[in-house]
Amino acid sequence: MAEYPTIDSELLRTFVAIADQGGFTRAAEALNRTQSAVSMQMKRLEEDVVKRSLFQRVGRQLELTPEGQVLLSYARRILKLQGEIISTLREPHMVGSIKVGTPDDYVMRFLPSILARFAQSYPMIQVELHCEPSYQLLQRKDLDLTIVTRKPGTEIGQLLRQEKLVWAQAKGFALHEQPSLPLAMFNSDCFCREWACNALETMGRDYRLAYTSPSLSAIMAVVGAGLAVTAQLESLIPAGMEIIGSELGLPLMPSASIVLLRNNLAQTPITECLAEYIADGFSL
Structure with missing residues (x-):
């Protein structure tokens, strides 16, 4: 059976937060983490996991690369599905x-x-x-x-x-x-x-x-x-x-x-x- 690489859901959560908040600093505040911790997570995601650049600077704005746009769609779906699984298993009566x-x-x-x-x-x-x-x-x-x-x-x-x-x-x-x-x-x-x-x-x-x-x-x-x-x-x-x-x-x-x-x-x-x-x- 073929083995596929996996992505830590916390990396995806941080990635989505950066995309939603428009930058590392605001994402760190929203996640209650330090900016350096957020930067390290994204470095790991880009260099060790997807091996693609996910963000680019356009003037003062931080924007997603085309690869980042693709990952964002998948990340939202993965996190939503994880939430549904946990809700169902933790509250099977619901x-x-x-x-x-x-x-x-x-x-x-x-x-x-x-x-x-x-x-x-x-x-x-x-x-x-x-x-x-x-x-x-x-x-x-x-x-x-x-x-x-x-x-x-x-x-x-x-x-x-x-x-x-x-x-x-x-x-x-x-x-x-x-x-x-x-x-x-x-x-x-x-x-x-x-x-x-x-x-x-x-x-x-x-x-x-x-x-x-x-x-x-x-x-x-x-x-x-x-x-x-x-x-x-x-x-x-x-x-x-x-x-x-x-x-x-x-x-x-x-x-x-x-x-x-x-x-x-x-x-x-x-x-x-x-x-x-x-x-x-x-x-x-």
């Missing part, structure tokens, strides 16, 4: 699946970074996402963790964050100037829609429900096209839209609560671990 329910409101805004960090630490756990409106999710009994939106005073479970409901329209449009304000809102069981309509009726502002959908992406597509105004949680308003309010004659809106519910019949180390990641992700 293998399995988990069902998470959430309105699609939060899928694009919060879930990608949460699930990316969770997958990096626990790659053997399968996450099954169920995207439905809050009122439907509250009726389900088969979910392990559920994220829902609640009115203030009706919170149950763990409070993740509270946010204002705000009005939004596409930039460059003036739909608020129309005699009858066109709205794009969730379907009839959404209390945010109820709040928006009640607030407009209280101030005597004429409106019409021009578009309704259970999908936030569908609502935002309509609003982004300049066809309607919507009222949503502030963090869900994308960059291509502008928040509008009382300065344009629209009523102020209350705040809503985002909460996390646990299924008491399905509590495991997996559910508690993901619950912590979700709580951290929504606090950012």
Whole structure:
């Protein structure tokens, strides 16, 4: 059987730190080592292991050579795989699946970074996402963790964050100037829609429900096209839209609560671990 040369993972870790930090000094600080120790490690990596120059000076900048670029890609993959192996072997119970329910409101805004960090630490756990409106999710009994939106005073479970409901329209449009304000809102069981309509009726502002959908992406597509105004949680308003309010004659809106519910019949180390990641992700 052929024998292949090996590379010490600590050498790779130091190499990646230099590439990420842009120099030996900052890498040494990040790794809590002396600069001379870092330099010696890279000398060993270049001269004894790969036998190639990995860094070059361009002016005052330290840059990777073409060979260094190739090694960096492999080094990241090797270190990631090592982390996955250690996590799996040290915590063999963290293998399995988990069902998470959430309105699609939060899928694009919060879930990608949460699930990316969770997958990096626990790659053997399968996450099954169920995207439905809050009122439907509250009726389900088969979910392990559920994220829902609640009115203030009706919170149950763990409070993740509270946010204002705000009005939004596409930039460059003036739909608020129309005699009858066109709205794009969730379907009839959404209390945010109820709040928006009640607030407009209280101030005597004429409106019409021009578009309704259970999908936030569908609502935002309509609003982004300049066809309607919507009222949503502030963090869900994308960059291509502008928040509008009382300065344009629209009523102020209350705040809503985002909460996390646990299924008491399905509590495991997996559910508690993901619950912590979700709580951290929504606090950012």
